[in-house]
Amino acid sequence: MTPIGPTDSLTQPRYSGAATFARLPRIDEVADAEIKIVGVPFDSGVTYRPGARFGPSAIRQASRLLRPYNPAQKIDVFQTVQVADCGDISANPFNIEEAIEAVSNHASQLIAGNSRLITLGGDHTISLPLLRAMHARHGRIALVHFDAHLDTWNTYFGAPYTHGTPFRRAFEEGLLAEESCMHIGIRGPLYGSSDLVEDAGLGFQVITTDMVAEMGPKEVAAQIIRRVGNSPLYLSLDIDVMDPAFAPGTGTPEAGGLSSREVLTIxxxxxxxxxxxxxxxxxxxxxxxxxxxxVAASHVVYELITLMAIKMANGS
Ligand SMILES: [Mn+2]
Structure with missing residues (x-):
């Protein structure tokens, strides 16, 4: 069955109509979708600037300009597999435990068949419940984490579930294929050198921003491919992995980051x-x-959809 693609921007102007991701159909407009997009407007786990609860709607708005054919990958993404926008998960802004429970439950339903899922955040707290859902479906998950920050701290003000702690919790819960996990783009000041020691104890390999600059995006990708191998992969990207010049609209910016081009190339x-x-x-x-x-975030999502479409087009 031919997938139902985005609204044709040559017949209906791209700045009009409902703001689904890339003007894709809503999930209730298709029989099912092989790739699902969902938003989690939640930012009650942040430690500095708030506002990521408005991330999903901003990314969808910026994604109006995406076009169906990806020339870098030579694939008409939305004609290859059915992609649909599943709207937003309702997450309680006043109760983090309840919110992450809702996210994992809803995400589990979305991936119950053979669907792959890309989530628009939201602060980084949401990656923990998403990894719980992925683990329940696929077993231990290889996590490739693009971020300026490790996000493996233990607690903030005694709170275990925050945007700086999701991957410590994921490790403790046994969700991760530790030998396959990586951080990409780490930089900036830390609380102490113990941050890196503790993180290494969780099994992560770190490729810092400086290392990306030295070895180049292609070699970074080669190292990721070697480490992940055939494991089911979850890619979590904190937009602050990019330099504030490319992604100023974020909660904990760090100078000296990657360009959007470097991230997309990797x-x-x-x-x-x-x-x-x-x-x-x-x-x-x-x-x-x-x-x-x-805009940068919408292009990252587009490239993630493309990776999934390529893999599914090749019969897996
Ligand atoms: Mn983060």
Whole structure:
């Protein structure tokens, strides 16, 4: 069956109509979708600037400009597999435990068949419940985490579930294929050198922003491919992995980051990996200018969809 693609922007102007991701159909407009997009407007786990609850709607708005054919990957993404927008998960802003429960339950329903899921955040707290859902469906997950920050801290003000702690909890809960996990783009000041020691104890390999600059995006991708192998892969991207010049609209910016081009080049080079899920988090539109950040985020999502479409087109 031919997938139902996005609204044709040559017959209906792309700035009109409902703001689904990339003008794709809603999930209730298709029989089922092989790739599902869902938003989690939640930012009650942030430690500094708030506002990522408005990330999903900003990314969808910026995604109006995406077109169906990806020339870098030579694929008409939305004609290859059915992609649909599943709207937003309702997450309680006043109760983090209840919110993450809702996210994992809803995400589990979305991936119950053979669907792959990409989530628009929201702050980084949401990656924990998303990994819980992925683990329940696929077993231990290889996590490739693009971020300026490790996000493996233990607690903030005694709170275990925050945007700086999701991957410590995921490790403790046994969700991760530790030998396959990586952080990409780490930089900026830490609380102490113990942060890195503790993180290494969880099994992560770190490729810092400086290392990306030295080895180049293609070699970074090659190292990711070697480490992930055939494991089911979850790619979590905090938009602050990009320099504030490319992504000012975020909660905890760090100078000296990756360019959007470097990030997109790395991701494009990952085709062949079994990407079962991903998220793009920490877009905080109130700190954005001219949609710079949400445009970058929408392109990351587009490249993740493309990776999934390529893998599914090749029969898996
Ligand atoms: Mn983060």
């Amino acid at each position: 991701i494009r080079a990952l085709s062949g990996l079994d990407l079962v899920g991903g998220d793009v988090v920490e877009v905080s539109p109130a700190y954005d200018h001219a949609e710079v950040t949400s």
